[in-house]
Amino acid sequence: MRSVEWHDGVLRLIDQRRLPHEMVILECETPEAVAEAIRTMAVRGAPAIGAAAAFGMALAALRSPASDRAALLRDLEAAARLLKASRPTAVNLFWAVDRMLRRAADEGLEDPQAVREALVAEAIRIAEEDVETNRRMGQYGATLIRDGDTILHHCNTGALATVDYGTALGVIRTAHEQGKRIHVLVDETRPRLQGARLTAWELLQLGIPFTVIADGAAGYFMRKGKVNIVLVGADRIAANGDVANKVGTYTLAVLAREHGIPFYVVAPTSTIDPNTPNGDAIPIEERDEREVLEIEGVPIAPRGARAANPAFDVTPARYITGIITEKGILYPPFDLHIRRALGLEQEDLRDVVALRGL
Ligand SMILES: CSC[C@@H](O)[C@@H](O)C(=O)COP(=O)(O)O
Structure with missing residues (x-):
């Protein structure tokens, strides 16, 4: 599996506080659990923190009981504040959360269900882009070796x-x-x-x-x-x-x-x-x-x-x-x-x- 993986509405992380060969998997079902995983460094490293936070926002959307769009956006703002407070230095965290908030605010998404689906898709996109980005950096960087x-x-x-x-x-x-x-x-x-x-x-x-x-x-x-x-x-x-x-x-x-x-x-x-x-x-x-x-x-x-x-x-x-x-x-x-x-x-x-x- 990948270190940050979305599985049937649950975020699965390889717990990096343990030795990796132990492959202890941490399952996060709420934005609170994701914030805690970032704070305690179960997930760490700037891009992985960003991807995890994006899924934290997707979980906030899925778990929110809001039945109208404005209420859902308020719940997402609260989740954004929680996630942003987990670690201060890696800017990928703030970048990913803000990107998720922008997606949620997209005028084209009319009802809460559309927002929820869009946020899950956006978090998956952020994680996939990260893998592709790493490959490209690898190609550029290897020319120096x-x-x-x-x-x-x-x-x-x-x-x-x-x-x-x-x-x-x-x-x-x-x-x-x-x-x-x-x-x-x-x-x-x-x-x-x-x-x-x-x-x-x-x-x-x-x-x-x-x-x-x-x-x-x-x-x-x-x-x-x-x-x-x-x-x-x-x-x-x-x-x-x-x-x-x-x-x-x-x-x-x-x-x-x-x-x-x-x-x-x-x-x-x-x-x-x-x-x-x-x-x-x-x-x-x-x-x-x-x-x-x-x-x-x-x-x-x-x-x-x-x-x-x-x-x-x-x-x-x-x-x-x-x-x-x-x-x-x-x-x-x-x-x-x-x-x-x-x-x-x-x-x-x-x-x-x-x-x-x-
Ligand atoms: C892709 S990793 C880049 C940095 O995030 C890495 O060098 C680093 O400093 C990680 O710090 P950590 O405190 O383990 O999250």
């Missing part, structure tokens, strides 16, 4: 790539399928160990050679000349190209610059937020300190120790070689190329005309 390359990868960008390809993992998978002999250095990704738990499993399934390393070992391998390219995903890309991704990404980008190693971000255009001007404006999720102080419930610090746990960090655009999207690879100047990729250039030209008073 040479036979014999060692790729450094952070966190888990598959969710789960064996079935859905993934973003950075999609590039790795495509290069492998093209017959390139590659090796992946897998950052374990403390504190939640998405690299060691999920990425390592996916690479095993795909038969791609890899080595798990402690996050702090990345500089060691770069300095030894063992890394040819760094590939990471993204949770939100600001209008100027600054990128929020799993904490530790910024460190890798600075190290890569020091060692002259290309640093690429792989993300669909739905991860770009043109309304966030730069990285300082991206909300960074702070998670429970127990994620740092414990591993699988076992304390690793003395009782009384306190921890800080930012789940993401921001990599300034100047450290990024390129952003691999489904529309092609964006290079600096990122602000201009992002606007072009999002089709916003026309409006900008109108703004310029307005500013000049024409």
Whole structure:
């Protein structure tokens, strides 16, 4: 099955809090259950969160007792607020929920039943588009990978790539399928160990050679000349190209610059937020300190120790070689190329005309 799958009016998720080979399936029948799955990271990774939230909206429509359109739209607004409050950083969540709200508000849908059917179809479309988008990013990104390359990868960008390809993992998978002999250095990704738990499993399934390393070992391998390219995903890309991704990404980008190693971000255009001007404006999720102080419930610090746990960090655009999207690879100047990729250039030209008073 796929990591996010719609089955007879129920959202089925492969629970990513467990080891993937255990294949524990979580069934969500209400928007509340979907919001909880996102908050607790049973479903995680920016595009998967977006797809799950879209199904959360479809469930809200199906479960709403509303008999008229206005009442149904009010229930959907409430579900949107609930889902948007589940995690703050990955913009795909907000993008998907807003897309569902726009679809629900479509003038052509006259009665509640038509809205319900349209929302289920739209959520399925979002999930299917995600798979297709990943394949396209994989094709573009694989052009950057040479036979014999060692790729450094952070966190888990598959969710789960064996079935859905993934973003950075999609590039790795495509290069492998093209017959390139590659090796992946897998950052374990403390504190939640998405690299060691999920990425390592996916690479095993795909038969791609890899080595798990402690996050702090990345500089060691770069300095030894063992890394040819760094590939990471993204949770939100600001209008100027600054990128929020799993904490530790910024460190890798600075190290890569020091060692002259290309640093690429792989993300669909739905991860770009043109309304966030730069990285300082991206909300960074702070998670429970127990994620740092414990591993699988076992304390690793003395009782009384306190921890800080930012789940993401921001990599300034100047450290990024390129952003691999489904529309092609964006290079600096990122602000201009992002606007072009999002089709916003026309409006900008109108703004310029307005500013000049024409
Ligand atoms: C397709 S994955 C891109 C990002 O979402 C990924 O790198 C990441 O940071 C995931 O964070 P997570 O906290 O596990 O949801």
